[in-house]
Every structure is written in structure tokens, then in C-alpha cells.
Amino acid sequence: MNLLLLSFLLLIPILLLLRRKRKPYKRVPPGSLGIPIIGQSLGLLRAMRANTAEKWVQERINKYGPISKLSLFGKPTVLMYGQAANKFIFSSGGNTVANQQTQSIRMILGDRSLLELRGEDHSRVRGALVSFLKPESLKLYVGNMDEEVRRHLEMYWEGKQQVKVLPLMKTLTFNIICSLLFGLERGKQREKFLDSFQKMIEGMWSVPINVPFTRYNRSLRASAKIQNMLKEIVHNKKIVLEQNGASAHQDLISYLLGMVDEDGKQVLTEKEIIHNVMLVMVAGHDTSSVLITFIIRLLANEPAISAAVLQEQEEIAKSKQPGETLTWEDLSKMKYTWRVAMETLRMFPPIFGSFRKAATDIEYDGYLIPKGWQIFWVTGLTHMDKSIFPEPSKFDPSRFENQASVPPYCFIPFGGGARICPGNEFARLETLVAIHYLVTRFSWKLCSDNFFSRDPMPVPTQGLPVQIWPRKLS
Template sequence: MHDFCFTIPYGLILIGGGIVGYVKKGSITSLAGGGVAGLLLILAGYLSLKAFKKRKNSYFALLLETVCAAVLTWVMGQQYLQTSKIMPAGIVAGISIPIFILLVKRRRLSQRLPPGSLGVPIIGQSIGLLRSMKANTAEEWLLKRIRKYGPISKLTLFGKPTVFIHGQAANKFVFTTDSSTISNSQPKSLRAILGDRCILELSGEDHKRVRNALMSFLKPESLKEYVGKIDEEVRQHLEMHWHGKQQVTVLPLMKTLTFNIISSLLFGVERGIGRDRLVGDFQEMIEGIWSIPINLPFTRYNRSLKASARVQKQLKDLIQKKRVELEQKSASPHQDLITCLLSIHNNENEEVVTEREIMHNVMLVMVAGHDTSSVLITFLIRLFANYPAIHAAVLQEQEEIAKSKSAGEFLTWEDLAKMKYTWKVAMETLRFFPPVFGGFRTAIKDIDYGGYLIPRGWQIFWVTSMTHMDDSIFPEPSKFDPSRFENPTSIPPYCFVPFGGGPRICPGYDFAKIETLVAIHYLVTRFNWKLLCSDNFFSRDPTPVPTKGLPIQLSSRFQQGSYASAS
């Protein structure tokens, strides 16, 4: 039986006893002592009940029970033994009994929790994980945990108690369990920086409503209209930053390219001071997404919070400007993502998505669209330098498409559909280097999983690469082999998850695919390159990045007399 089952009733009895003592004997001591002790015990029981529901321990309730026992013992001594010397004994008893109750309760709970240690409060294993990600040893760090504790273990990450799960069944559980059991609540650092109304945080009807609104712009049927705009941004970027250069560093250029595409297509922010200011604040903002949530002036988390506030201010001004343009009919509803979201109304002619939801989800799309595509394109360029045969096959496919285009003609949706081998190579690259390391969910209620208890309020942590590099799912997982994706149905469900899975699969999947294919088309048909850095080392922060940014020696295919796209 839990302590609150008797502390609350016993508290009521004490109050009643105090009243009886006062009525019958006129004892102020009985009334005061019984009343105080009873109220303390009821409050202790209430706190204990709240803690029990959260599967935690209330140390304040323990303190109240101790004080209550001391007060009660003193009253008894005054009334019956006429001495206060019993006070020390009362304190000892008052401390011993609640501690005994607490230990029994903790033992009962710990017997059902997964193995592992929660570590130091708030910090826990966060520093160890972040350090291993920085050193590109995160998978080994997790495998060491699995060897020590098994497939399910507990730890503390980013300020909250967490259960780490992995494997196909774990992925399915995370991606398909309904929102009444687990929610999309993210770590405090991510939630504080990206906002609490993005779809990473929403569940149930709110998630469905906002996701449907986003998909009205990001679905393939809508994106077909924007292939030409992406094509134009890619060619402008190559003209400004690649043509005529003998050496470039790929990663920062790819980040610039993807941010320009996002700014133009999703926000309608054209080149200029406004875009430059936004990109600077954005880069600083995303640096603290996976960080320990300690808000002090010298921490990365603090700097990211301040940058997030600046980004939100700029987006709020932009949203208000777009709303005015729509009202004045000077902007079309499908001009960009923001105007699209502002234009969606329900039957009562009310906006379906609030201004705050637009702001927070635009920030999420910025992060997802920027990091995913820039990392993927960077590693594809690295791959082509290391695997000449794969590069040649991709080039052949892209040249066939380029030959069908007239000078200056944009790529089309139909052209992208022909890039089948290129996308298989991209998917195998995503298997090797998933841009998203993993993710979090939060238990809405107590969950029995794998024979263990995941208490309500705890985080659930899953990692993308655990199935990607599992040799029982992908034979010879360390071998780069695009043919794995010849028949996508041969890959077991919930095993290839670079974009998540189930009803919560990333809504920007098709957008990232278009960005990648258009960029690769022009890169391979216009340039040859070789790596200038033999160091193949990369780290995660939290996306995988080559430590030196991938410097390459560049040459134009035009100069070599070979065919290059004139488009």
C-alpha cells in the first residue's frame, strides 16, 4: 500500500482528535497539535499522490511527514507524559518511518524500470552522448550501452529521465503509437528554440490540422509548380560561387544554397540584406538545438535562445507583411509557404493555422529543409569522388536528361522522375549518413514495453542508424550498395527511417528530394572534382558534417570538351 493511502485519512483523524480534545478538555495543545499535524499529513499525502502519478518521489512530502511525526509526538508527550524529552525520539521515529516508506516505494518502482543509471540530475549522460557525437563515435557509445544493459535502458538526457529503445519494433512503436500514449514533446532545448507549436510538439487533432496545412504546400502535386524556381536558384548559386573557381569548400556552400532555396520558395524573401540577416541568426539558432538546457550567458543554449528570439521577430514581421499583401490582393495564396498557410480558412472563415503556429513551423521547416539537403548533397559529392563507377553511372543518367533540354530550359517534374539511379544512390547515402541522428517522444501515461515500465512523463529516445547498420536487415551494412533500393518493398518496414515513418513521416521529404536531384544534376553535368583533404573524418552537431567542410579541387567540364548541360 502506498503511503498516501493512510496519510490522508490519518491526517483527518488527527484533526478530528484535536477538536475532540479541545471540546472535552479545553486543551489548546490538542487542538493546535492535532490540527497542525493533521494538515501536514494531508498535504504530505497529496504531494505523495502527485509524485506517485508521475512515478517520482516527493522529498517535500517526506519532510512534512517527518515534521508531522515530531509535532504529534511532542503533543502526546505534553498531554500524557508531561515532558518534552520525548521530542528527540519523535524526530527519530518521524524520520525513520517515512524513509522506510520511501525506500520500499523506490524499490517497487525500480524493479520494473529498465536497467541503467539516471546519472547526475539534469545532466545525466548528456555530455557523454554529445561528446561521442562530436567525435563520430555515437553509434559505438550506444552499442556499448546495449552490450551492458540490453536493448532497453534508462538514462538522463537534456534534463529529463529517458528510456533508450532501438530496433525495428522500437521504430514501429515510436512512429505508430497513438498520441494518447506517447506525445511528440521534445527536449527542453529543442522546444525552447523552435517553439512549442511546431508539429514536433503537437499531438492529436492539433498535429493533424497543422500537418495537413503544411502538406497543402509541400505535397508533390503542389511542389511540381516550384521545380523551375528551385532550378533557377541552383543555377544562380553555381554561377556566383562555383564557376571560375579552382577550389571550393562544399558544406558551407551547400548550406548557402539550401537556405537561399528555402528563403525564396518558402518565405518569399529574395536576395538582399533581409536574407543575409536572417541566415546569420538562423545559423546561430540551430547550434544549440541539441544542448544541455542551462540558460547562462556563456552557454551555447543561451546564445541559441537569443538568436531564436531574433529569428521569430523577423518572421513575425514577415507574416504580418504577407497578411497585408494578401488582403490587398498583391500576393497570391500559393506564392510561398507563408502565404499558403495564411490563406487556409475553415467553414467559419477563420484562419486554420495561428500566427504562432505559422512562425514555429516555418522555423522547423527552415531547420529540416536546410540541414537535410545540404548534408545529403555534401556527402554525395564526397561519395562521387571516392566511387568513380557510381559517379559515372549517375553522370550518364543526368547527361541523358540534359541532352533533351534546350539551352536555358528548366528541369521539370518529369525530368526528376527519370533520375531513378541518382535517387537510389542518394537513399544509400542517407542510410550511411542519416542527417537526423534520432528523436524523442514523451510517455503520456505509464507504458509497458519489452517487459519494462516506461513511466509517465519520461522521454523515449530512438536513433536512426541502429537499424540502418544492422546486418540482419541490410547485409554487409558497411558496403555502399545502391542496389539495395532496387526494390524498396524488400526492405522491412520501419528499418530505413532517415525521414521518420508512419503518420509522422517528415512532410518535407519530397521538397528535400527535389532540392537534391536538381542540385546534383547541375553539379555532375558541369563540374569534375577531386578531394583536397584525405581526412574522411566527420562529426555530428547534431547533423553529420565533414570536419574540414569538404574542400575540393574543381574543374569545369566545358573546358575539357566533354558534354555539359547548357541549360
Template structure:
């Protein structure tokens, strides 16, 4: 009886949304909202974990066309597909569509992240983050990133015969985040963050029913622990800045605390700092670790591309005195390696898709998207479109020799337009530094199969188990 009542209460708002303000000359897209609350969520999640999510989406596109309705994570949703859809998502103003994530992401990360903010609030918070993450600011942190990578390899790779790549890359990127973004050195506090952080991200894409022993419930509790730790860290940084015991440029938290407007007022609130630090933790940790892992996987399968990457990295290594850290200038020479990374992102984008919210009734492609509905798009669908990328299943880094030759809004691993990820340059730096030391210090071959699933990011079977052995410069 209680379940029937709960379903009824959730179904009523959906009916109201369907009816409210509908333009009689337009109709909602084809499709079905499915079971109240659940909708098609479990089907999508199952497909992601079975590595058939793209097929699942393609079947909907084949059945209903490039726009269809469904229900995901408790809300009525419209799926849109194609270059025009991507342009609509990333170039529409805040009056039409707004940032909004699934309820699970919103509750776990907070409601003041860049994923939720729009208009002036989005510009204000994004500007504060970019002041730290822009290239001219990141130049000064290359040496620190270099140190974290070398320490990681010495601790976890040197002297080993086999390693699981993905767990180690997650450890590496988390340590880089702690060092550059929080100013946290190695030790107990880092370990406490890592344990709670890993539990927090497990329920990011989940049905938002908060009952014990579910992923969502565990993630909410882990998020609360991280929030408490972040509050303590923010207060400590604030006191250090007030006492001139720290620089506003030493890490991201200090930078956000020290960014003020023309009246001397802090640009971001404490809640905005905490929520967006959690967002940056997720973005900088998971996406980069997945990217580096899949580059290693692809280099093992593509000997010619591996040889070209190795040659480029050895030329850089030969020109440096032994033990000297990489510099910004060194990274700027890694053009082929970054093209390999871009092609990896095309074929295996860490982010499967994303959500927006219709702020008003929207007419799109001959249909009505009702106010309040979610809008869902999938990154990989244009990446693997043969009309955009010839032979999309072929790994071909030369596609990115001339970035202008790629049609706009077709390659979107970092978003696009004004919504492009502010951490793009940070991800590029940590990826290039990591690949440099991996290919110049080790050789490897795969021990496990090539299967992977999404949970919600790509996860290779056995964490990508590889056999490794040391190598020397040619």
C-alpha cells in the same frame, strides 16, 4: 551551496517520476540516471562530436540490452532500439506517446511545432503544411528551385579551383528556403535571416542551462531575433493577401495564412505559423545540405557509381535545349540518382535520433516506461544492422531498386507511418536539382580526409574541401 540546492530541486521530480503510478509487476529498464540535470548528456554530445556516437549507443545496448534508462538534457529517458522500437515510435497513437523534443529544441523552435503537437492539433497543422509541400503543389516550384541552383553555381563555383562544399550547400538550401517558403528575394533581409539562423541552430542539442556565453544562450537570443523578423514577414504577407496583392500559393507563409476551414476560419494560429516556419527552416536547410554534401563526398570515392549518376544526368541534359530549366518530368527520370541519395541517407542519416514523451505508464518489452519520461531512439542503429542490410558498410544503391524489399520501420531517415516527414518531397527535389547541375558542370576530387563528426548533424572535416574543374557534356 547553490549548486547543491539546484541539484536537489531537480532530483526530487526524478524520484517522484520513478515512484508515481509504478506497476508493481513491472520494473523500469536497467541503467543509471547519472548526475541530476546533466545525466549522460555530455557523454553523448562528446561522442557525437568525436564521431563515435553509434559506438556509444551500441555499448549501452551491449551492456543493458535493447531498452535501458538514462538521463538526457535534463530529463529521465528510456533508450529503445530495433525494428520493433521504430514501429512503436512511429505507429503508436497519441494516447500512449506524444511528440516532445528536448527542452533546448522546444525553447529554441517553440512549443507549437509538429515536433511537439499530438492528436488533432498535429493533424490540423500537418495538413496545412502538406497542402504546400505535397508533390502536386511542388511541381509548380521546380523552375524556381532550378533558378536558385544555377545562380548559386555561377556565383560560388564557377571559376573556382577549390571550394568547401558543406558551407556552400548550406548557403544554397537556405536561399531555396527563402525563395520558396518565404518569398524573400536576395538582399539584405535574406542575409539578416541567415546570420541569426546559423547561430540559432548551434544550440539545438545542448544542456538547457541558460547562462551567458553558452551555445544554448546564444541560440535562444538568435531564435528571438528570428521570431521578431518572422512576425514582421507574416504581417506583411497577411496585408498583401487581404489587399489581393499576393497569391495564397506563392510561398509557404502565404499558403498557411490562406488555408481556412469550412467556416472560413484560418486553420493555423500566428504562433503555429512562426514556430513551424522555424522548424521547416531547420529541416529544409540542414538535412538537405548534409545529404548533398555527403553525396558529393561518396561520388568522389566511388568512381563506378559516379559514372552511372553522370550518365543518367547527361541523358537528361542532352534532351533539353540549352538554358532550359529542369521540369518535374526530368526529375522523375532521375531514379538511379535518388537511389544513390537513399543509400547515402542509410549510411549517413542527417538526423541522429529523436525523442517522444510517455503520456501514460507504458509496458514495453517487459519493462515499465513511467509516465512523463522521454523516449529516445537512434536512426542509424537499424540502418547499419547486418541482419537487415547485408554488408551494411558497403555503399550499394541497388538496395533501393525495390523499396518494398526493405523491411518496414528499418530505413527511417524521414521517419515513418503517419509521422513521416512532410518535407520529404521538397528534400528530394532540391537534392536532385543540385546534383544534376553539379555532376554535369563540374568534376571534383577530395582535398581533405574523410573524417566527420556530429554537431548534431554530420560535419565533414574542413567542410569537405574539394578541388573542382569545369566539364562539358560527353
């Protein structure tokens, strides 16, 4: 007995020494993972459709603080909020915070899209997309975009007394994408594309249960159809490139196919081209159509802002000859109109939030985010923080007169840092060209209430029906 007691006493200092050397245990953030697979997904989706998603997230923050755990779309997830969290997400390297979307987005858009890649692969693919979407390249396409907008207004707006804005803006942005990014002529092939495309995006935020009649299943099948159509387009464009070479005004697919490295090897694989073209389709179609729709909604409710936008656009219109298209220089004069667009993005961001993945165990704010867990950030929370934007519910384009006055990583409709959306300049062009012709050719008033839901993009009631009548230059 004495021997056992002596042995125990000798062990105590050794145990204390070992304990002192061990790192202190970090616990995962507070919260609950909920029901397996489903977790809090249905609650979030219900809140988005009821237009209470920001409130739903804010209640979690009030209960658990700026970092908490939950389960979304089949994965354990950490919700992070605030300027510091945004900076951490957008500025951390791929070895810490990796690109990875929910299973539903990954399976629908593909595993070689920019949303999934990291490290050298991410830099290579992003570099290829940015080289096509940078301002110097897009200058060549302003005239084409102008022609698409004017053709759209002649077909769908002129001679009408009432239109539904959101469906028409989706048609417009889809046609711009088909023309500028795919070089796809109008006709049955475009129509087939549009039908499958709309079905595909419906299930991008959904619980990944692949059984018949679910949104997820319908989206997967539509995605497979689109990929097959894109494979055919890529194959045909390869043949044209081999026969005729590259042209100065080529579309995105031809441009990516023609990119080769120093050894003459193609920079992107066919799979990477297809998956990233699908990503650009979604980004260029949905975000721009929603932004233009909400600007139209806003201008109907804000007469003073509407008058200021009209004055700026009429001055540009008066400087043009009949039939003359807008130029890059014209777009650079639309400063007030773009501030209106920025304030619209602040109050009604098309992207509610997005996901990353912990590439390793992460210590953040005193908590452990385990390797492999999702990280979820929500765009609109810092946008509506009164400590960052005074009177956040007031629409005030003057907030963006001096963009340097907006604190970094607080206004994030296009992401931030090195991970800012490469298509943001393309979205600016689409928006400014469309708004120019809309405000100089038409007046309008709303036909329904101002309610909208998220699915996952903001969707106004009944697609935002408006009464329209022609306007003449004053």
C-alpha cells in the same frame, strides 16, 4: 497472545488474495540516470563530435539490452532500439507516445511546432504543411528551384579551383528556403536571417542551462531575433493578401495565412505559422545540405557509382534546350541518382536520432516507461544492422531498386508511419536538382581526409574542401 495469533492466521488468506489481484510490478529499464540535469548528455555530445556516437549507443545496448534508461538534456530518458521499437514509436497514437523534443529544441523552435503537438492540433497543422509540400503542389516550384541552383553555381563555383562544399550547400538550401518558402528577396534581410539562423541551430542539442556564453543561451537569443523577423514578414504578407488575394505561386507563409476553414476562420494561428516555419527552415536547410554534401563526398570516392550518376544526368541534360529548366518529369527519370541518395541516407543519416514522450505509463518488452519520461530513438542503428542490410558498410544503391524489399520501420531517415517527415519530397527535389547541375558542370576530388563529426548533424573535416574543374557534356 492466542487472540493475536488467531487474528494473524485469519489475515493471511486475505493478504494472499489481495496480492493475487494486484498487477505484477513492472520495473523501469536497466541503466543509470547519472548526475542530475546533465546525466549522460555530455558523454553523448562528446561521442557525436568524435564520430563515435553509434558506438557509444551500441555499447549501452550491449550492456543493458535493446531498452535502457539514462538521462539526456535534463530529462529521464529511455533508449529503445530495433525494428519493433521503431514501429512502436512511429505507430503509437498520441495518447501513448506523444510528440515532445528536448527542452533545448522546444524552447528554440517553439511549443507550437509539429514536433510538439499531438491529437487534433497535430493533425490540423500537419495537414496544412502537407497540403503545401505534397508532390502536386511542389511541381509548380521545380523551375524556381532550378533557377536558384544555377544562380548559386554561377556565383560560388564557376571560375573557382577549390571550394568548401558544406558551407556552400548550406547557403544554397537557405536561399531556396528564403525564395520558395518565405518569398524573401535577396539582400540585407536575407543576410541578417542567415546569421541568426546559424547561431540558432548551434544549440538545439545542448544542456538547457540558460546562462550567458553557453550555446543554449546564444541559440535562445538568436531564436528570439528570428521570431521577431518572421512576425514582421507575416504581418507584411497579411497586408498583401488582404489587398491582392492569393496567387498560384505563393510562398509557404502566404499559403498558410490564406488557409481558412468552413467558417472563414484562419486554420493556423500566427504563433503556429511562425513556429512551424522555423521547423521547416531547420529541416529543409540542414538535412538537405548535409545529404548533398555527403553525396558529393561519396561520388569522389566511388568512380563506378559516379560514372552511373553522370550517365543518367547527361541523358537528361542532352534533352534540354539551352537555358531550359528542369521539369517534374525530368526528376522522375533520376531513379539511379535517388537510389544513391537513399543509400547515402542509410549510411550517413543527417538526423542522428530524436525524442518522444511517454504520454502515460507504458509497458514495453516487460518494462515500465513512466509517464513523462523521454523516449530516444537512434536512426542509424537499424540502418547498419547486418541482419537487415547485408554488408552494411558497403555502399550499394541496388538495395533500393525494390523498396518493398526493405523491411518496414528499418530505414527511417525521414521517420515512419503516420509521422513521416512532411518535407521529404521537398528534400528530394532540392537534392536531385542540385546533383544534376553539379555532376554535369563540374568534376572534383577531395582535398582532405574523410573524417566527419556530428554537431548534431554530420560535419565533414573543414567543411569538405574539394578541387573542382569544369566538365563539358560528353
